[in-house]
Amino acid sequence: MLLPFIIAIHALAAVAIPPLVRLLGPRAFLVASLPPILSAVWALSQAPEIVAGRAVSASIPWVPALDINLDFRLDALALAMVLLVSGVGAVIFCYSAAYFSSGERALGRLASVMVLFAGSMLGVVTTDNLFALYVFWELTSVTSFLLVGHDDRKENSRRAATQALVTTAGFGLLMLIGFIILGTIGGTYSISALLADPPTDSPWLPAALVLILAGAFAKSAQAPLHYWLPGAMVAPTPVSGYLHAAAMVKGGVYLIARLSPGFADVDPWRVLVLGFGLATMVVGGWRALRQDDLKLLLAYGTVSQLGFLTLLAGAGTHTAAIATIGVLLSHGLFKSTLFLTVGIVDHQTGTRSISRLSGLGRRMPVLAVAAGLAAASMAGLPPLLGFVGKEAALEAFVPGHAGELPQGVAWTVLVGLVFGSVLTFAYSARFVWGAFADKATVSARRFKAPSAPFVAAPVLLSAAGLVLGVASPLLDPIAQSYAAAYDDGGYPYHLALWHGLTPALGLSALVIVLGAAMFWWRRPVARLQNSMPRWPDADAGYHLFIHTVYSSALSVTRRSQSGSLPVYLGIILATMLALPGLRMLAALITGELALPLGGEHLRLWDSPLEAVVALVIIVTAVATVREHRRFPALILLSAMGFGIAGLFVLHGAPDLALTLVLVETLTTIILVFVLRLLPTTFHTRPNGWAKRLTLLLCSAAGTFIAVALWLTTSARTAEPISREFAGYAEQAGGHNLVNVILADFRALDTFGEVVVLATAAVAVASLVLLNRRDRIVDEPDVDINEEEIELAMRAPGSPVSENADLGTRGEEGADLRISRSRTGDKPKEGS
Amino acid sequence: MALEGSGAPRPRATAGGSSAGPPEGWEAPRERWLSTVVRPAFGPRSVLLEVAARLLIPAILTLSVFLLVSGHDRPGGGFAGGLVASMAYVLRYIAGGRHELAAGLPMRPNTLLALGMIVACGAAGVPLLFGRPILDTVKWEFTLPVFGDVKLLSALIFETGVFLIVVGLVLSVVAALGARMEAEEAEARQERAAEQARAARRRGGEKA
Structure with missing residues (x-):
């Protein structure tokens, strides 16, 4: 295929x-x-x-x-x-x-x-x-x-x-959840398999269907989610x-339409589909009647028709299925014709407002006829495809014809359909009148006639609607093939123009008469619409929702992100103590875990030197905490780091020690850069209760980590995998096991870390530089005129040489950026 | 230069040669101890620091390459080597300030990062071309006239990438946290001075 x-x-x-x-x-x-x-x-x-x-x-x-x-x-x-x-x-x-x-x-x-x-x-x-x-x-x-x-x-x-x-x-996203539930309970994600064997006995099925319908309703602009469709008319x-x-x-x-052969009988499918569809059809039609912008009129008309289609597609009866295909095709043809017509009108005259268009029918007769046919198809006039579809739709809900629908439901839907169709007729008529009629109150606009190829598209689509309407038996096989999934209940139905004198035909005639009347008395209807109380606006609902999300996100952020590093650290430590810490404590108390006190697990030291190093670490740690000045605190902190590196050396891990020493050195230097800009002492040190709480939290966290390390190192049950690494390392060609692990065994991990490093480098630079926006501008070379200014300062009152100004204009250093200050490269020998 | 003869209070390390005047002769220093003449990152200039930097930097860079290459058999490797190499540049920055840092760099930190990524990615991906798993290591052993038996691992290329990335990372952090802040301070200083100079000129105008 x-x-x-x-x-x-x-x-x-x-x-x-x-x-x-x-x-x-x-x-x-x-x-x-x-x-x-x-x-x-x-x-x-x-x-x-x-x-x-x-x-x-x-x-x-x-x-x-x-x-x-x-x-x-x-x-x-x-x-x-x-x-x-x-x-x-x-x-x-x-x-x-x-x-x-x-x-x-x-x-x-x-x-x-x-x-x-x-x-x-x-x-x-x-x-x-x-x-x-x-x-x-x-x-x-x-x-x-x-x-x-x-x-x-x-x-x-x-x-x-x-x-x-x-x-x-x-x-x-809701629909995706529905799909996953449906696929899980059905045991397959294949739609045809699910339809062939629907998992109707699962209690999850209704939930899945409701979620899927929510997605489908949003996509097909069903009320109250229809607001996006008129908005999207800016396209x-x-x-x-x-x-x-x-x-x-x-x-x-x-x-x-795809799912209803399998699931239409599952509650609450029909209630939702018929309810929302009918409501959308009426709301859309009612709103369309009020629009002045032709495109918006069509948009609301589309909303209405989508409601109509949803209702047909979801009804789950044989005739409704046939009507679905008929209306689906006819709507596609007439609505695109009408949109393209509006496009031409807008393109040529520069407006699509009903109150500013007049006399277009005489200037563009071909287009007017094409649009008129499409609008007639939308209104359900014979012999167009729209009539064929609407006839089938009305027939589907004539009480007694479809066994699946209770009488009451059928009556309600039928009345709703007729009312919606009357509205459809009225706004279709309003469209044609608004776009093409001569209006006494509006002066005709001057515009160029559209070229023939431009008009060809709507004419073609409109003609297709007419031809398929007359030749509707051509489409019937498709509709029959789709509807074959349903039992026809003894009432076979075919797409055709003439079915004899049926109730549906009578209803069609009624719709035409009422719709024509509604159009004729459009002023009273408009007055009625204006006097109606304003309905709650779905669009406002959307904005309210978005605003609520936004403001609650803001308030959550404001509360949780205080901006204080000690608070963040405190939250992290408290979480660590509350979850794994309490669990460990409980396990220790109940005896689930025993502290490994005996034998080789606990010894004072391997070599007495460790005691010296440990003493250094403890002293520097305590001194760091007690130090009030930033710079000495930093030095003490790095001394502690070096002490830990000493421990690594004593345990025979030179690689680790080397790296730690280097990193300690570098971080100390970089921190010095930053410390220059900070006050010399810590001004806000906690006192009283805050101090005690901090102390308690930190010592608890330290104790927890120490005990956890002690427990985990002695909890090993399997042989360490690294025992065999030494042999593998020889095979790989290196004697330094750590390095071979980094560059060969776990090279992919190293690669990932390196990527993180590169990302961090870019991120740090951007974070610091984004501080000020004007960073992008080249800075003038400071050194050149600084001396001038110093000179000028030293001799107040004396006229300042022009050079001081010249320097700030920076001809010398205009191209000097810090990142590539190549001008500084040249020795200033000549000067 | 516009500043010629303005009587700069700052000592200037002039290069030797006939044009620059005294001191002349063989004892005159042939070059300055650092390549640019600017204020250092912190505090006043320190000749001792400049000399130490000048002497140490080549040695530190050599050590970094040694660590990189010897990493397979001895402590070291790309990460440690990169840290050591960046230490040399940090020293240079401390001794000579941001202009010295910029002058000493072979390329911009971002270029270093990019180069490192390319080398590392290349080392990771090239084995795929030969039908081997990603990041696969190949060992070459051969005998060279002077060096004797030499062992080369293709992992060295990957380590070189790591080395470059580490250097690029440290340098961009130094450039961002150190040099940029320094530049900002200098700018603020200059603005302040310009303000005072303008004030001084206004006063002078009134007197006249």
Whole structure:
């Protein structure tokens, strides 16, 4: 199967596009459209197989031990989604070639990320492994972040991009938890295997489903998480048309549609899906009716339609499944048409505000007809694909037709659907009227007519909606193949324009009449909307949440990070005493651990010299603590270090001693550098209780460490591995065992440490230098004019020579940075 | 130079040669004890310290290379060698200040770090090219005319990388904590002095 290869082509194209954009300008989008075209054509060529019920699959092992594989499986649902993602995607790519001007900023990045997005989306809808699905899913979130934030110089757009990312990726994490639970209880991460044998008897299943639905709802902008979608409309219009109409937002719907054959009957799946879907459909439609910006109108319309789709995809009945495919395809076609139309209107006239557009229908008749057809499809007028889908959807909830749904639920959903559809009709009409009608109160704008290729894309998509509507039996096999997972309960249903005089047809007619009435009396409706109390704003909820996270993080940091080193050290020591310390004490008291007192474990010294060294260490340690001046304290501290090195020498570890002496010396010197800047004495030394507490804590910590060392060294039960090292070291070619361990046996560890050292070096330098921002500026050579100034100071009142000023201008030392002060290299012989 | 003949109060170690005037002749020092003439990091200049630094630094650097090379059979190795070598530079810094440090360095600390990383990574990765495990060690033994039997381990290359990184680390810390702070102090001093000089000039103007 070619699919992994096609996804790889998307990734390669994403790499190749930026240079092409530099070469060809926006026309490179035509090249970018090749991978989606390829995938759409390939998917169509597989259609006969798939419709016959034989899914095409391929698998690439990734992490087989964890059951993470790049499994791909193309069945009827995936086929419908691929046609949307790649087919509509290709058209939008071609449209982009005309939409963007060659002067557009970061066009290469935009094109590249769009192709990457197309590839990721293709992965989402075709993969058969939960982990791979999650990876592709998050790839679409990240690419969508980059696309929404395309105009990265505007704060507005950065904020919308972040909001979309935080919402979709944040809930994506919940979904990942759900996937892991589902995979664990099901024993496999393969989606098709899980659907074939759902782990319905596990008590964890409802939790897993709720988490997965949370992720899907966030992605598909279900209320109350819908706020990010209108916000994301700051993206360029082709991006909105692609991501927010055809592809990305359908991800959640796809996931629900994918899982519902296996899990629709598990509580609380249906309650959630039907409840949230219906609420979203009504809220979105209601809000769409109020928008003045055509793009925002479409965004809220999309929210509404996504609610509609969620409800259908999750209902889990035969007819609803058929309707899902119908509405999925029709929505992809008409909504992208409408977005592209708004793009053209915006591009030519410079506005997309309903209150400033007038008479466009006469100037752009072709576009107006195309958009009118798409809007009619959205409103559910025959003979368009939207009508076919809506008819099927209404039919799915006619009470008594689907055994899975109780009568009450079916009635509620049906009424909600009709109300939502009336709203949809009204805002569709409002869109066409707003964009193209002659308005008496608005003066017509002057603008250039769009070029034919520019208009071609929406016309093509709109025509597809019309053709597929008339030829809906063409799509029926796909829908039937997907719906075959459900029992049709004696009511087989087919996608078609005419089913006879059915209740659904009556409801469609009712929707049209009510919707037309609602549009006709739009002023009273608007007054009603304005008089309604303001609903709680979901967007404000998001900001409140973010603000709460931010402020609680701040307050936690403020409390836990006092900035005082003694306090930090005290916390660390107290934790050490509280956890392992208390445990050890308890073990010692209960007799679980015995102090190894006898025999070879405890002896005074190996050589009496050790006693001398130990005395030095003790004396310097006590003296360090009692010393009030910083500098002597430092010297005492390093003397103690040297004493410890002496212990190493006495125990026959010259390597260790050498390194310790060197490190002690260096740290002392470096500390001296720093001590210059600090006061000579410790001013804030604890007194009274604080002093006693510190003393107690430190001696307890010291005792604990000493006893723990004593216990651990005598607790050895196995033979030390290092006994054989001496022989190995000879083999490796060295006599110095320590060195051979460092450079050969454990060289990888050494390598890691060295990397840490290099990182620390860079970090220390940056930390110290970041102190002041103006560090980057070259400093003037101080030495040159210092003498001048001294001279000037010595003779107050005498006129100062020009040289003093000349020095500060620093012609001499302008290029002298401390890090490469090569000018200082030259001997000043000539002067 | 703009300062020529300004009567600098600071003693200046002039190089020998015909152009510089007295002292002349064979007893005149051929070079200064440190390569730049600047104030040291701390306190006044100390000739004793400069001379000691001059004499010791080559020996310390040689010792560091000895520690690096002899590490396989005797105490030492890349880490200890690197510490010793950086000690030489620290001594130089203490004796001659930040300009002396900069003048004495073969390259910038960051370049040293980068070079060390390249050497260490190379030593780690090259065995892979020959189908051997990463960081694998090879031993060469051969007889040279003067040195006699010589044993070379490929781990020495890795150790050299460690050596360079340690030197780079210490030098960048010294540059950051010592030299930068010193530069900052000097800058502050200069600003203060310039302030006073301006004040003095203003007073002079009033008198005139």
